[in-house]
Amino acid sequence: MTSLKLSGVALPAAQAGAIDLALRVSDLHADLREELAKDTVLRRDESLARRTTLRVGGPAELYVEPASETDLTATLQFARLHDVPVFFLGRGSNLLIRDGGIRGLVICLAHPQFSRIEVAGEFLTVGAGAALKSVANAARDAGLTGLEFLEGIPGSVGGALRMNAGAMGGWIFDRVSLLRCMDGRGEVHEIPGAEAGARYRGCPLLVHQVALGAVLQGVPAAREEIMERMTASNRKRWSSQPRQPSAGCTFKNPAPDLPAGRLIDELGLKSTRVGDAMVSDVHANFFVNLGGATATDVLRLLELVRQRVREARGIELEPEVEIVGEDLNPT
Numbered sequence: 510m511t512s513l514k515l516s517g518v519a520l521p522a523a524q525a526g527a528i529d530l531a532l533r534v535s536d537l538h539a540d541l542r543e544e545l546a547k548d549t550v551l552r553r554d555e556s557l558a559r560r561t562t563l564r565v566g567g568p569a570e571l572y573v574e575p576a577s578e579t580d581l582t583a584t585l586q587f588a589r590l591h592d593v594p595v596f597f598l599g600r601g602s603n604l605l606i607r608d609g610g611i612r613g614l615v616i617c618l619a620h621p622q623f624s625r626i627e628v629a630g631e632f633l634t635v636g637a638g639a640a641l642k643s644v645a646n647a648a649r650d651a652g653l654t655g656l657e658f659l660e661g662i663p664g665s666v667g668g669a670l671r672m673n674a675g676a677m678g679g680w681i682f683d684r685v686s687l688l689r690c691m692d693g694r695g696e697v698h699e700i701p702g703a704e705a706g707a708r709y710r711g712c713p714l715l716v717h718q719v720a721l722g723a724v725l726q727g728v729p730a731a732r733e734e735i736m737e738r739m740t741a742s743n744r745k746r747w748s749s750q751p752r753q754p755s756a757g758c759t760f761k762n763p764a765p766d767l768p769a770g771r772l773i774d775e776l777g778l779k780s781t782r783v784g785d786a787m788v789s790d791v792h793a794n795f796f797v798n799l800g801g802a803t804a805t806d807v808l809r810l811l812e813l814v815r816q817r818v819r820e821a822r823g824i825e826l827e828p829e830v831e832i833v834g835e836d837l838n839p840t
């Protein structure tokens with residue numbers, strides 16, 4: 510059995526490994542801190558559950574909120590040099606983090622530097638960290654239609670671009686005229702929206718690059734008309750979707766005319782529970798946290814529902830929520 514000697518005490522391999530890892534994280538933290546400006550947030554062991562809408566999951570080993578593109582580049586180059594995995598966290602609205610948390614660096618573009626919204630004519634230049642609701646409001650204030658559907662999506666521009674988020678018949682890439690992103694080496698690229706290859710709930714380009722922002726195009730319209738659409742979208746959402754914490758829709762719709770919510774509902778699975786995770790009784794494709802759910806509860810519920818749908822209908826449901834992180838180490 511391999512062991513690490515610390516102050517003359519021989520430790521079992523698992524414990525030694527854990528100490529080894531903790532020392533490495535501590536070194537990485539100290540080295541990275543030196544490379545970053547003071548106003549860039551860098552923390553160890555940052556709780557992430559409160560940064561997700563589902564409110565489950567373990568911590569980030571290292572958590573960074575860069576205050577500038579320069580610090581984002583420095584962070585990405587540091588990660589590459591030290592072979593540290595990187596995960597980008599948006600507003601955590603489509604995310605299921607396992608109970609053991611996320612190893613390596615979690616980067617969140619929440620600094621105001623990345624959350625700007627600027628309007629010029631029909632175009633809105635928006636940062637990845639901007640809230641979708643703020644984008645919808647800015648478009649409304651500028652008398653631009655086409656972005657009303659963003660109003661009720663509890664996410665950030667960055668996450669919405671990566672997921673090609675959509676609701677109420679629209680999706681974000683319909684409106685993207687230019688996409689600004691950064692690759693793993695920290696280099697910035699600008700790509701016309703139509704060339705990003707976006708499809709239902711995905712954008713392949715943003716699997717290996719991070720969105721820094723986009724230029725969205727609206728269409729001039731009367732403000733009253735826009736407000737009416739936003740109100741209708743808001744009303745539909747509140748009447749058809751639950752208010753408890755959730756990660757939005759759990760599964761992708763297997764086909765446009767075959768919504769996962771209806772499939773699950775037809776099998777009588779509403780209100781099915783594992784621990785404090787429950788299939789919503791309002792919309793069956795939403796799994797809600799009744800208060801004390803763990804990621805493990807949610808994952809068990811997800812498997813249970815998947816299995817029932819497979820057995821009853823021969824359909825393989827594919828998760829729409831992004832599932833990341835490590836299982837809890839039982840030691």
Ligand code: EPU
Pocket residue numbers: 603675676677678749756757758759760761762768769770771774791792793794829
């Ligand atoms: N339905 C049921 N029972 C349910 C839920 C839905 O019978 O428990 C039926 C509805 O009555 C309706 C059909 O299924 O006839 C579709 O339902 P809904 O209009 O709610 O749309 P959806 O396909 O379930 C999609 C998006 C949502 C988005 C809504 C509203 C996906 C996976 N989901 O849901 O996006 O908000 O449309 O436009 O594409 C998300 O991505 O996280 C999300 C919530």
